[in-house]
Amino acid sequence: MSQPRHFQNNLERTEKLSGQEPVVTVLPSLTQALKVLQKAVATGEGLRGPSVYTGLPGIAFVYLHVHQVLLRNAALAKQLGHQDPIWAEGAAGFLEAAAAILEATAPVACSLHSRHPRMTFLEGYPGVIALQAVCYHHRGKQREALQAAQVLETMASSVTECPEGECEVLYGRAGYLYALCFVQKHLGSEAISSAILETICLQILQEGAANVDMDASLRSWGLMYQWHYKQYLGGCHGIAGILYTLLLSGSALERVITAGDYRTRLQAAASSLLDACFPSGNLPPSLGGRQDTLVQWCHGAPGLTQLLAEMCQSRWQPLFGDELQARARATAERAGNTIWERGLLTKGLGLCHGISGNAYALSAAARAGDDQQMHHSALQFGLFMAEHWEKLYPLPDHPSSLFEGLGGAVCFWMDILDDINQAHFPGFEL
Template sequence: MDARALRNPYHDYDGNPACAQAFFDSHGRITAEFAQRLSSKISELLAVLENGLRRADPGDATVYTGWAGIALLYLHLHDVFKEESFLHKALDYVSRSLRCLTRRHDVTFLCGDAGPLAVAAVVYSRMQRAQEASDCISRLAQYHKVVVDGSSGLPDELLYGRVGYLYALVFVNQQLGADRIPGQFIQQISETVLASGELLSRKFRVQNQSPLMFEWYQEQYVGAAHGLAGIYYFLMQPGFVPAVEHVHRLVKPSVDHVCRLKLPSGNYPPCIGDERDLLVHWCHGSPGVIYMLLQAHKAFGVPQYLEEALQCGEVVWKWGLLKKGYGLCHGAAGNAYAFLALFRQTQDPKHLFRACMFADWCMNYGKHGCRTPDTPFSLFEGNMSKDQESAQYTSWGLEEETYCTGEETGHRPAGERVKIELICPGERPLGHQRHFGSRCSHKFQTEVSELLTC
């Protein structure tokens, strides 16, 4: 981990509110001065972004590295700052995205056609273009049949699998109301994922250790992007699995199995069987596993899950400023979201302070000697990640819980509105290439140099 991280230059929170008074008050509200710094940096980076987008891939529709991700950024900025110009920018970019949908089997929010359709539905709705919003939702819903088909060969993970499509549906309901996508759609997908996990667990004969098991390209991933943590996070959401007994009998012991995979440092391996302690990213490692642990604490009320999440936070604080840069998937901005999640659940100002320190580090964009990603003007790899993160901090002082990771302990009925924080950012896969840092094989030949090097 030391070889891939930069030294954290900040003093940690010492329990004295005075050390945080430049960033937030005693109620956890961001100060006007810090909010202004964030807003100024957003404006500065947006100008850089718009200039850089002239060289962007015109055919990339995705949320992860393409036009839909830019649209999602501007949609979020509109939600925070209420400036109509941001909404018009979102419309411009999501329109570009809709013109270059792949119409292939990629049906997820981050890396497939479902993401652009979901973002477009929300943008059109915000602009009072109800028919176009409805058309996008109808097109999005058409993928449901293939997603719930257990024989379709579709994986279950977040970037390219069923859970990635599930999030697209959840995003629409989050933004537009719980009745836009029928609750049974979400439940049917969740049940299909459970059945897939049970089947693979029996195949590997690990039912006694983990009633569920998942793989992607013959690897049992652990983290949020392709792995167990990302899948279990969604299966523990209130009402997604209609039978609460299944959550307790199947999901809980499977979460416990992930906890047993923890490395001596407190970090988590990228894949089962790979004991190298290298990656502290949202996609692989503690920054993504945190969300599963926090949701398990909400769902089951077991204090140990919160303790495990807090240990993940220590890993992120020590090794989370990455040489890879600022991205959401494998960068400092994505890692900062882990602290925000911890703060929401614990209300301990230490975590908000740490998040602010990571934000301060990111505001010195380009001054740390980090690598330049292959897609530097994208939502999940580039400086747009910093804009998204800065807007998130700014919104802390403007609106309550812009993102909310769940409800009280227990499971709510389907159809009731549930806000979910996408444990997002994802990693661009590689076509049957080996990511030597994590022993993970990948799907399409893209962004090779970004992922194969530190």
């Protein structure tokens, strides 16, 4: 008999927690987990390769996230500083730890890039150099930060020359676009060339339009993408992740769709994606899929809720209109309910196909409809991880990593201690 995909959810969804209860539950687990990651940095245990996804740079991302939380939440930083020596150096200590990891891994990632180039934030040198740029910036080294941003920009020509099917988040153009947007968020809009952003956005749109124009059965979609000969729909390899990343580029996308005929195509793609959802709000892994089974970021509703939340932002009302925004909110509610019911995954703590990714997906669903019960649902997932993390930790292939393991849980626990209403999926949302 095969292992069930998820644990039975016996958590209380509507129970009101006292102010300190999340802290009491999360803090001991968070502290011990950081020590596990500290050991992993020293030994490489539970990690693989120089990628943000499963490697040391992912731990640098975790440390950068801890730094950001402690920097903006002085009261929390003061409270944690008295808890354990691992917190003693505060925000600055985690920033320096992130910088040290990146300094050590950047040459390895660069060498690998020259032999087997991967062009995305999660899988490849762009993620390492983007993180370096941001670390330099927060350390006050603006010249080095801008130099790193320029190195990232030089990769654009290689990205535009990628094979036609390479547009998704994990290995394709959208993953490179995310790296640009990540740097721009931290360093400011002037740090990344608007022309490069627009070029990548335009090529992604052109690829999606060309796929539709070659296949009459896809005409209603406006845009469609395929990876390994399959039309995936989710966040990792599919159109949900691609559309979401396009929206992250903000004004660059707006300029491109104003100059071209892509407005109606984006509307059609978003509408068709909502139509493709199961009645449960879950998303099939690929076009035509009929099995409502996978509830994880890489395949399923947890990779869709971020797009739904972004679609509901007021800046996109002129693009999507009231009716499509209302449909997005309704779909987010159904998706969130399904994630709540089936999202305590037995694969472990990770972001890609684990519980922390589903916790972040619940947070996105909450933002789509300003739904406090959904935020509470996300919190309960975080508390479940804190109570059971030692049993869940060894389950994935790379248990210390950001996207498969403990790193994702650490990020979410920090968001619980800070402000769960502002929790955003690491390496996917901004």
